[in-house]
Amino acid sequence: MYNPLDPINIGENIALAFIRQLPRPFNELREIQGAGGGIYGIYYAGTSPLYARYRQFNMENGAPQARLPIYVGSSFAVGTQRGMQDLGDPEGGARALWGRLDRHRRKIEGIGDPRVPEPLRIGDFMFRCLPLHDTHVGSGEAALISFFRPPWNGLGFGSNPPGIGRPGFRAPNAFKVAHSLSGANADPGAVQAALVEIQQRVEDQVRHVLQPPDPRIEPFMRLIRADLGIFGE
Numbered sequence: 001m002y003n004p005l006d007p008i009n010i011g012e013n014i015a016l017a018f019i020r021q022l023p024r025p026f027n028e029l030r031e032i033q034g035a036g037g038g039i040y041g042i043y044y045a046g047t048s049p050l051y052a053r054y055r056q057f058n059m060e061n062g063a064p065q066a067r068l069p070i071y072v073g074s075s076f077a078v079g080t081q082r083g084m085q086d087l088g089d090p091e092g093g094a095r096a097l098w099g100r101l102d103r104h105r106r107k108i109e110g111i112g113d114p115r116v117p118e119p120l121r122i123g124d125f126m127f128r129c130l131p132l133h134d135t136h137v138g139s140g141e142a143a144l145i146s147f148f149r150p151p152w153n154g155l156g157f158g159s160n161p162p163g164i165g166r167p168g169f170r171a172p173n174a175f176k177v178a179h180s181l182s183g184a185n186a187d188p189g190a191v192q193a194a195l196v197e198i199q200q201r202v203e204d205q206v207r208h209v210l211q212p213p214d215p216r217i218e219p220f221m222r223l224i225r226a227d228l229g230i231f232g233e
Contacts, residue, residue, distance in 0.1 A: 010136065011143030012220050014039070018130040018144065019227055023066035026105050026122055029098060037077035037096040038131040039140040041069035041150070042104060046124025050178070050195060053202050057230060066126050067228045068205060071152035074141040075100035076134045097129050107157070110180065117183040117191050147217070147224060149208045151201030174198055 018039060024031065044054050045064035057068045075096040111120040132140055145153055152158075156173030177183040177194035210232060212221050225231070 007139060011139055014136060014140040015143045015147055021128050021130050023126045023128040025126055029101055029105060032129060033098045034094045035097045035131045036094050037075050037134055037137055038129055039074045039137060039144060040097060040101055040127055040129035042071040043126045044070045044124060046121055048118060048120055050118050050198060051202060053206055064126055066128050067230055069148050069150045071150045071157055072144040073158055074137045076137055078134055101127055113181060115181060115184045116179055118178045149205045151198060151205055
């Protein structure tokens, strides 16, 4: 019996609504300033050899396409931290999605420094977002991560780690080594390991989207692939 309130079905419905939203270049970010909270995806369609696979899926006849996200995230209209409301969240309210994506924009612009091991251009990125009530933001983000396995999720792109000597400091992650100035001074072996990890994550994403390991989600992923125009290798 179909239950529309089953968490799996809610996630699928949100994911379908999400992929049908208009993708935009980051120079149109101002268009969503009053969108509130919700979920978003970031897409890469540039020429970096590290992300060559995205040329296959996120470019068509020289035009960028938003098919495989490199990162997905969320922002609440009323900020939350450890389950507690934070009404003073500067990225909350009507500017929640805009604020979070603008922070990512600034981070990506920093990757453009030619001294970075793998520089990237903000002009090669797009975003797509779906405004949602806070009630559904968490399940929507979880569904997108489950369906698309974006390589930058869990890699350090969305984090703001404390500085050296501060509580919680951790060694640079693969994203920071490959795409920040700290990588310019890193051991060559560490840089190579970071690049290999990122490439493997991209390959894992492609494999997961084309051939999901869980047969229970294959019918839905088939619908996702058809909707996005993903027809295999």
